[in-house]
Amino acid sequence: MAKRIVVDPIPRIEGHLRIEAKLNGNNEIADAYSSGTMWRGLEIILQGRDPRDAWAYTQRICGVCTTVHALASVRCVEDAIGAHIPPNANIIRNLMNATQQTQDHLIHFYHLHALDWVDVVSALSADPNEASRIAQSISSYPKSSPGYFKDLLKTLKTFVESGQLGIFSNAYWGHKGYLLPPEVNLIAVAHYLEALDFQKEIIKIHAVFGGKNPHPNYLVGGMASAINPESDRAISIERLAMVKKIIDDTNDFIDQVYIPDLIAIAGFYKGWLHGGGLGNYLSYGDFPETDINDVDSYLWSRGAILNKDLGTVYDDVDPRDPAQITEEVSHSWYTYKDGDEKGLHPWDGETNPKYVGPELPYKHLDTDHKYSWLKTPRWRDNPVEVGPLARVLIAYAKGNDDIVGLVDTVLGKLKAPKAALFSTLGRTAARGIECKQTAGFMRRYYDQLIANIKAGDYDTFSKNRWEPKRWPKDCRGFGFTEAPRGALGHWIHIKDEKIADYQIVVPSTWNASPRDGKGRSGAYEAALKGTPMVDPEQPLEVLRTIHSFDPCLACASHIVDMEGNEITQVKVV
């Protein structure tokens, strides 16, 4: 009989995710099921509220990628009411977005993902002199002396000998799937701690322009942080100098720590190329140079790739097209009026939650039927993967100079073929490549902002459409961003100055969704299939592949009702 394993809770993600997997006789994953086990119901909460407030509500969907829903929301409302923002507001949003991507990717690599590759206990037997030698051979990062590693080793030993292992308790230490030598493990643990300290520096840029992080402030029509070089109560020369220093330090950290570590660690795992999955990729694109409607100006391209065919990029992705983006609920705990297998565009969507899973507490979900709080989105009826790998592959296929250069450099250093990109490791490498790119974007936007200020342009807000009486009586809008985890779309319907309906399709819904009516898996499930497990009792390989997507489940389970269907009663069967 096939063995069935359950991984729940899955830590080092956002929200609540459960994986069930069936193994064949060789302990390979024969089939996998991804279940989102939380739902908060923001769709109903948003109805009837002021559209200018929507960014704050939707921002609370996720406190990890803590700016992306706010950005998608203000773009969505502006699209609906016909507001255009000044160039400085676009630049500040781009800078905050690049800051978020960079910081989020860094945290993901070290704090949410690294322990799937790095054995902390093995680091205890490292030779600090050798660790120092290796560190200095791969990077010019100054904290790399034998004394630095000796001190760290002493700290780690003290910590472990205390008997209180804290966040490192009862993990898969010693698992045969860990392949790094003790010295590389020690370097990685050192940088886990350094990155934990440094991430809080990068994000200070959000505090400068948005007042705080997590959850910086946005504004429909622009940004609230006024520019005045002379004032200490506005974006001043002094504040900008601080931003500049953070950007420089960030680029140094990515270049001297993240990228060398990524390449060093990947070098030991390049034989482990599982987890490729669907081979279909989608990106809405982002980082508009001027106007959000000028898709060709985006630094991140919009497009789609099917069946791993890098020779063809579908350029005509249009999230407003009812034939392109749809969601169905054949395996989700919701019902649709005209059948759960019928895909509905977000502007025609429905949200009628109906839990029909097993009675609590349960051992296994009923994976033949409905088994998740996530819906199942499709692009032109295709299951697709979104996120850093999708964006990097689309840019690579389109011949983007920066990305082609970075990808070829990384593949060259690893002596790995292009096909290696279609894997868990490829996904993790793509995130690092992208992080280096977005750290560079931070410089670009800083320079743009300074140039505008020097030219005397201080405008950050357009007042023309602020007052609701200037809005159309009935209007619809679409807003989006490429979040760290992938394509994020918001759809709004405004009626009589209030939100009539609001719908969100988020990256982790694309990736973590249950299968569709035709039995086709989403990205997580597809990526797990075929993976050999060293020890099914310690499903390290499952964590590795799932974490490579950077799951965000609080996001994924916020499907918003467009038709205003009140949930009058939720029936628990």
Next chain:
Amino acid sequence: MSAKGESYAEILEARGISRGDFLKYCSLLSVYLGLSASMVPRVVKAMETKSRIPVIWLHGLECTCCSESFIRSSHPIAADIVLNMISLDYNDTLSAAAGHQLEAVRKQIMKDYKGKYILAVEGNAPVKDNGVYCMVNGESFLSVLKETAADAMAVIAWGSCASFGCVQNAKPNPTGATPVHKIIRNKPVVNVPGCPPIAEVMTGVIAHYITFGSLPELDRLKRPRTFYGTRIHDKCERRSYFDAGMFVERFDDEGARNGWCLYKMGCKGPTTYNACSSIKWNEGTSFPIGSGHPCFGCAAPGFWDNGPFYTRLADIGFVGTDSTADKIGAVAVGGAAAGMAAHAIGTAVKKARDSKPEPTEVEEG
């Protein structure tokens, strides 16, 4: 406590941190905790001798902004807290273990440290429909929360979700999201509201517990007085503009560029109790008002239903008051003092507070 537990001072010493630096750290911590100078030796002693308290940190319906804020702490930094001050044995965001191994850690701590561990809760529990809107390892989060709280010595409710309900608890609260103190009634609970709370407020609450072995002094809403005893308005750097009647009239106008008061843009600083204007955010970098955006009161109970956010307080129709355009509803003082003129809000609220020992904000559940 573990007999093998190293004290914070020993660990710092092992890391080559001098006695002088250690004392400086304790002084800084004392300042954050609002302690007088005479209390510094007590902080020093606690840090020198206490072993690390086990902490189980659960996530319910939430967005993880509290965990993210926690790791933004500068004094002390997150790595120091996690390695040296507490034993963070269970945390969805940082724990290395997964699945049944992670659940085993939770059960082990509950058994080995019965009555001696802290339960920290981020998010809240949906109570509708048997709790199916938040499930962990096949159980409802509600039952996991109750089970873990049973033998905790104290419960920390991180953020507005755990404290008051926050966004999923906004009307009509589709999942029955319920704050922690309404579910756990037989344990000391400290509410640390904010969306999220300020990093140093979070670490300050933990440091207080390590120092004194008890929760800090709480107000009626179970918030630490040290951090939530004054309104943002009271220490706002733009307060003088409020008093002078110099207001931002629209975003990016001359007033905005010169940092005038945001009251007319909807600022809830006058009714919100939090340390944003004193401790500030991200190592003192800024706070919402400091970056030109009105406070929307994210540490106040039920703030999501107190909108629209960009409408000034005087224009908001609060339940139970007959506010009009130039009257201010009794936000901070409950039903006790309806109908104050807007320009008098500062002093009037203060007077009302002085006459009552506790601010009586409307409690949402």
